[in-house]
Amino acid sequence: MVDMSNVELRIENIVASVDLFASLDLEKVIEICPH
Known part of the structure; x- marks a missing residue:
């Protein structure tokens, strides 16, 4: 299984x-390039 909390932190x-x-x-x- 993937630890969703770690995935969310990485994102x-x-x-x-x-x-x-x-x-x-x-x-x-x-x-x-000033406008």
Whole structure:
């Protein structure tokens, strides 16, 4: 059996990491190409 609590924690960590990288990339893009 799969421990769903561990799976959910991994998914939350992945989503948090993706959100962090996305926000960092957006800030860099805005700095390079101001609108």
